Amino acid sequence: MSSSLDITTAAVDPALLDLPWQLPLEDWPSDRIAALPKGLSRHTVRFAHLSDHVIAIKETLPELAKREYEMLKRLISLDVPCVEPFAIINNRTDENDNPLPAVLITRHLKFSLPYRAMWSQGLRPETASRLVDALAVLLVRLHIAGFFWGDVSLSNTLFRRDAGAFAAYLVDAETGQLYDGGLSNGQRENDLEIARVNIAGELLDLIASGNAAPGVDANVVSDRIISKYRNLWKELTAAEVIGSAEKWKISRRVERLNELGFDIEEMTIKADGEDSTITIKPKVVDAGHHGRRLLRLTGLDVEENQARRLLNDLDEYRLAHPRPGADEEVLAHEWLSHAFEPIITSIPKNMTGKLEPAEIYHQVLEHRWFMSQDLKREVDSTEAVNSYITNVLAHRREEEALIEPTTGSITLPDAVPSGTIKVANEDGEVDWRDLV
Numbered sequence: 001m002s003s004s005l006d007i008t009t010a011a012v013d014p015a016l017l018d019l020p021w022q023l024p025l026e027d028w029p030s031d032r033i034a035a036l037p038k039g040l041s042r043h044t045v046r047f048a049h050l051s052d053h054v055i056a057i058k059e060t061l062p063e064l065a066k067r068e069y070e071m072l073k074r075l076i077s078l079d080v081p082c083v084e085p086f087a088i089i090n091n092r093t094d095e096n097d098n099p100l101p102a103v104l105i106t107r108h109l110k111f112s113l114p115y116r117a118m119w120s121q122g123l124r125p126e127t128a129s130r131l132v133d134a135l136a137v138l139l140v141r142l143h144i145a146g147f148f149w150g151d152v153s154l155s156n157t158l159f160r161r162d163a164g165a166f167a168a169y170l171v172d173a174e175t176g177q178l179y180d181g182g183l184s185n186g187q188r189e190n191d192l193e194i195a196r197v198n199i200a201g202e203l204l205d206l207i208a209s210g211n212a213a214p215g216v217d218a219n220v221v222s223d224r225i226i227s228k229y230r231n232l233w234k235e236l237t238a239a240e241v242i243g244s245a246e247k248w249k250i251s252r253r254v255e256r257l258n259e260l261g262f263d264i265e266e267m268t269i270k271a272d273g274e275d276s277t278i279t280i281k282p283k284v285v286d287a288g289h290h291g292r293r294l295l296r297l298t299g300l301d302v303e304e305n306q307a308r309r310l311l312n313d314l315d316e317y318r319l320a321h322p323r324p325g326a327d328e329e330v331l332a333h334e335w336l337s338h339a340f341e342p343i344i345t346s347i348p349k350n351m352t353g354k355l356e357p358a359e360i361y362h363q364v365l366e367h368r369w370f371m372s373q374d375l376k377r378e379v380d381s382t383e384a385v386n387s388y389i390t391n392v393l394a395h396r397r398e399e400e401a402l403i404e405p406t407t408g409s410i411t412l413p414d415a416v417p418s419g420t421i422k423v424a425n426e427d428g429e430v431d432w433r434d435l436v
Contacts, residue, residue, distance in 0.1 A: 008069070009087035009105075015051045021092050024100060025059050036108065041155065041172070044101075047108060054108035055086055059101035062090050064174055068104055071173045078145045079288060081138060082170040083109055083158070109169055111161065111356045115154035125215045129224055131159060131166055132199065136228035138168035139195060140236065146182045150175035152195035154202045161359050162303035192229060196222045239268075258289045297332035298340075302358035309362050313339065343385050351389070354396045364388050 005021060020028055025044045034047035034054045044059045060068075065088045072085040083106040092100035115131055135157055142149055149156075149170070156172040179187075203218035236257065242249045250269075290307035294300050294314075302310065317335040343364055344357045355363070368384035 004091050004093065006090040007087055008066075008089075010073075011086060013051055016087065019048060019050070021089060021103075022094050022100075024094075025057060025103075034108070054110075056083070056106045056108050058104045058106075060104055060174070062088075062102040065090075065102045065104040068172075068174050071176055071178065072106070074178055075145070075147065075170070075173065080141060080145050080147065080170065081168065082173065083107065106171075109158050109160065111359070112158040112169065114171075115157045115159055115168075118159060124213050125217070125221070128203075128212075128216055128221050131168075132221055132225045133228050134159060134166040134168040135195070135199075136225045137232060138170065139191065139225070139229055140232045142170065143183050143188050143191070143233070144236070146179040148177045148179065148183055148187050149173075149191055150177065150194065151198075152191060153198040160303060161355070162305040167303045167305070188233075192226055195225050199225060297329055298336045300336075300340075300358065302356075306358040306362055309365070310340070310358060313361075313365060339381070343381060346385050347389065347393070351393050354393060360393070363392070367392060 005017075007016065009016070020032060025046045028046060028048070032048050034049050036047045036054065041058070046057050047054055048057055058065075069085045069088050072082055075082045076084060085104070086107050087105040088102065089105070090102045092102065094100055115135070118127075118131060135152075135154075138157065139149070139152060151172060151174070156170070158169040158171050159166045160169065161167075183191075200218045200222035203212065203216065203221055206212040207216060207218060240249070240253060250267075288304055288307075290311055291302060291304050294302065294307040294311055297314070298310075300307075300310065314332060314335045317339055318331050321331070321334070323331060340361055343361055347360060364381075364385050367388040368379050368381065371379045371384055371387060
């Protein structure tokens with residue numbers, strides 16, 4: 001019963017005591033359950049409503065719950081993309097005082113879906129490959145932080161839309177281990193092999209059940225994570241020897257890393273005379289260059305690609321509204337007040353749960369560009385956002401919707417309905433859009 005519960009939490013919420021902890025998770029009433037898709041799990045996992053948000057609850061052993069809770073806290077402190085630990089509850093008993101499993105509670109990652117749920121919708125091979133690319137980026141970030149996952153799989157990963165691309169998040173850290181001295185090559189290779197085998201197995205299962213789109217090759221997709229990982233790891237960690245007359249390549253290397261979404265905290269540069277060489281090796285590499293800059297300037301905490309897109313728009317705003325000598329933070333605040341917030345606040349309240357604000361703003365910018373191209377004139381923000389709300393956002397479902405990127409080319413067939421365009425994104429999927 002709730003009076004005997006042992007609760008460990010960093011965020012006190014009295015509503016936590018109102019949940020039916022005296023019942024096994026499988027027996028919880030439907031009015032307590034949030035109907036969200038989840039991946040496969042060796043444990044019973046349910047989503048539940050708590051106050052104004054959703055939590056994920058996993059039944060497990062007390063020692064495993066405590067270990068994973070602490071591990072997730074450490075990963076967050078290292079700025080690793082993962083779910084946020086919320087609480088541990090021990091000493092659960094049913095109404096007859098029979099013991100029930102302990103639970104680990106995490107906050108549900110808004111606007112996210114399990115990879116397996118994405119594939120179960122019948123994704124195209126191209127989209128499947130891009131999802132694996134995002135998982136490879138996550139694995140690189142984990143390994144750079146010294147984390148050995150030990151259970152890399154589609155079901156243990158969440159994705160979020162990131163300005164037309166995908167960002168991956170770790171969900172299950174139960175088998176993981178954090179090494180302060182970093183991972184050996186053997187540990188990294190072991191994690192890679194686990195990833196390859198698990199992904200191939202899950203894809204084969206989806207193909208056999210008819211839930212994968214035609215053309216998905218489990219081995220090709222799973223092998224892709226290996227090549228993507230190796231390319232990214234080399235770019236981030238390999239030493240580079242540069243001649244004394246090629247010092248400009250230092251900036252180029254830093255720019256390439258920034259474009260991948262990473263910063264360099266430290267480099268080793270050795271020079272000895274005019275004919276010496278310079279060796280560049282990132283010793284500590286962190287992610288989120290654009291995200292941190294946007295957060296510092298505006299307070300917006302968004303995904304890396306979204307941050308890059310919003311910063312580009314901010315830079316365009318600065319060019320259109322020159323203020324000689326004006327501080328960057330002042331212009332950023334002006335952009336936030338005059339460009340970003342008016343679009344976000346114009347979204348009807350009943351549609352605000354469909355996409356996060358940064359993704360809405362990105363899609364409005366894309367929609368405006370398509371409209372301008374089709375109408376052959378400049379379309380202002382008000383016209384673009386009204387069209388986007390009516391013709392795009394209104395037809396999207398809530399979080400469980402699969403929203404493909406709206407970037408790509410415009411294809412105009414011989415008989416195009418008046419006032420519409422047909423947008424083909426990079427995955428080959430199309431979308432009719434009204435422009436009135």
